[in-house]
Amino acid sequence: MIARNVLANLIGMAISIGVQAGLAFGGYRLAGAEQYGLIGFFTVMLIAAAIFDNGLGQTVTRAVARNQVEAPATTSTLVFSFALIYLALACLLILAVWAAAPLLAAYWLKPQHISTAEVRECLVLMGFAIGIQRVRGIFQATLEGLERQVLSNLLLSASGLLRLTLGLGALALVAPTAEAFFWGQVIASVCESVTFACVVGRVVPGALRPQRPEGGLIWQSLRFAGVNMAAAATGTLVQIADSLVVSAVLPLAVFGKYSLVSTMCSAMVRLTAPLITASFPRMAAYVRAERVAELRRLFFTASQATFALMLTAAGALVFFGEAFLELVSGDPAASADFAPVLAALAIAYALSGLCRPSHALQMAEGDPATALRINLVTGALYLPAILLLTPRFGVMLPALCLTGANLLAFVLFTATAFRGRLRGEALRWLRSSVLPQAAAVAATYAALRLLSEPTLPLAARLAIAVAASGVALGAAALVSNHVRPPLLQASRRILSRPRPRPDSASATLS
Template sequence: MIGKNLISGFASSGVTALLGFLFVPLYIKYLGIESYGLIGFFATMQAILALLDMGIAPTMNREAARISVLGRRIELGNLLRTLSVIYWIIGTLVLIVIIALAPFIATHWLQSSGIDSTQIIRSIMLMGLVFFCRWPIGLYQSTLVGMQRITTASFLTIGMSIISNFGALITLAYIDSTIEAFFIWQALVALLNVALIHWITWGRFKEKGTFSIQSLKSVWKFSAGMSGIAFSSIFLMQLDKILLSKMLSLKMFGYYSLAVIFAGSLSILIGPIFNVIYPRLTALVAEDNEKKVFEFYMVGTQILAGFIFPAAFFLAFFSEDILYCWLKNPTTVAQVAPIASILFVGSVINGAMIFPYALQLAHGITRLPQIIVLSLIGVYVPLTYFLALNYGAIGGALAWLILNALYLFYGPWLTHKYILKNSAMRWLCQGVLQPAIIALIATFLGSYFLREVDFHFQNILLGCSIALSLILINYFLLPKPLRSKLNLLNRVFRG
């Protein structure tokens, strides 16, 4: 089941990322980099507004996994009905507020020299409509993931991504090449998406559930804890973009947003893995089998790190070649590549931390991630402001890298004071640093001595060869006899 879910998650993320790679250059062609900056601003705004989730979606994921194991489907239906009502109320209020604040945002926050303020105001209002239509999707996706219906959720995501991107391109190319037309299409697709996932999710229940205050009371403590984590985590993840959207011109913010999109390709690897390991760890913790929890935790981390670090360092050291083949625009590549390279390194460190984070949530200990994130925010705010003020977009990326380097050492130390005690150094050195250092040295040397200027496609093939070789090397460095490695992998992913 885990292997099937993992493949489904990879397929969903992979297709979504591939579509982004195919269509982003075309969006920039029809809209321009400044209008693309508005798309980047919407992505930031949408991430910030996710704070209003108040921990509901991750709580639903956990409860769906837990209650499904116990077979209490009616209780789960009541909880979903209750939380969905809350979701729709929040979405309506947000839409009203965004429409009201649109003129202020357009004239006092965003800095544009090439787009009329009236057009920006209309675009921001449409952003509110898109958010309203997309908002409940996360709740239903979390329910399906928690119920181990990741394949269903993945196929729906793939379908909607195809419709969203192809439809937007047709709209821009043949109907209206304005940013308003782009957001109108996104709103229509989001409305179709939420209708379909609502129907699919409730199709898993024999009874449709009723609104229940008791259901809300049963999860409010965990949800409140997750809300605190979400608030601090999203603030942490979006701080650079919040500051840079104000400090940079809309054009430069467009370049930074493009770098963020490019660096976000790592989520193809990391996102689906978390969606699989979190419910699995939750189930193992519920069985009260610490030995199995520790084995899954350690072996999973080693496999993850041995895969994502070679991939990330390939993307970082060969970013210029990849971007040139992707965008075909030397000016844009020169602006985006240095930012993206730094973001990749910071993001892969952050990705390695999904196992400690999932372990904390599986034990229901929301206090630990709150403490960790709030501590990091105390460092990140002044660091980001100082570096962004002095170095602009590059400074924002550097702050992200430094932050995650601190997180890598601080997070496991605090986690293993309370869970799987005295495992921090083993997890860090054996699970993360060993594959990371091997990948860093090998990829740096390969790019420094073998990379050829202006031979972009050949350089990409070189980088891929290095990354694939490193993945194999890290796999065979797993601390088990060679003949037992396949059995170990099967145990981890078969569950």
């Protein structure tokens, strides 16, 4: 089941990244840098609102997964009770954005050709789109806890394609403005949340029927959820603080370019979602059943696959970032200027993604407090630095500071992840799941980068980059002792599958 869920998550992730790339590529080209700055600010707010999924959503997934072991009959009550919490938080989010919109439009963002009234209206629409979309989180978390991830990814892919169609369609057919884009996102959010609710209502009968909330079930998860949401909030603040500071101190057009680069890099972290989403419910079940050997094998496998994907993606943007940025923006001069920023952010986001397996292990063991402490430490060092230095040194400084903060977070997550059921496995994990993958990917990109001269046409440089990414991913998989065997077995099955002989039909007729 895990393999099937990973495959479903990979397909869903590929479609999701395609949608994100399409929105970034089309949005920037159709709306221009300044209008895209508002769309980029919407992306930042979406990431901030994702603490529902990273905090409360993980709590729901863990609770539903544990319920399948202990008391499956209470799942409908659990889902209904958490749905009420989600609805209340979504309403609070919408009201908070509506109340803050005049201040943000007048004092935070720095538009040059967009009126304050238009910015305010866009911010209000952002709040509605984000709040409505967050309601989906309770239903998505329920499907993930039930390990119905094929169904979840099918719904996410369909809603993502709808979001892409409505967003770019509004820009192309209605008006090339952020306001038109956000109206499309509001409609997409309504369709998405209603569809997820209807599906969960069928999968978990009675989950949407009005009933008395079960206080005992909620109370059992309340402390875990509170600490987890606090950890998610501090971690998210560290990840988006650079965008918040750039949007506040630099012109909106500059922030639009920085947001485009940041969006390209944040898509990398989503590469971890298929593996972590599929592995986390099973990790929680293994912890509950004290099946340490299976837990260790699953954690090592998820780590090796995560590192192979993340390092490959980061290497592509570090070594070939200027070519990818030129493809997306269509502006060679801006691509050359922002290529160093893209490289620094690629490393920063890769380090963030590399923390995910260790964080998932801590969450499965019921320890969200460690992530909270780590985020507080990194935030205490990182936030003052970018607040004080960004106005003086520009957009490169936040990218470098984020890289340092995420490097510290990776060290701390690694140092604390092996204090529980996998105590004593840290060095073996580093030797098998970190160092071989890093060496294989770095050597591959360094060798193939020599073939890509700046004078080559863009298409040729992109072709070399894609080829290098494929070779690097293959090399990383081959040096991963937990990932390599199943891949080789699958390859053998495909190659040894019997093929029908061309003359079999004629022989039968004769």
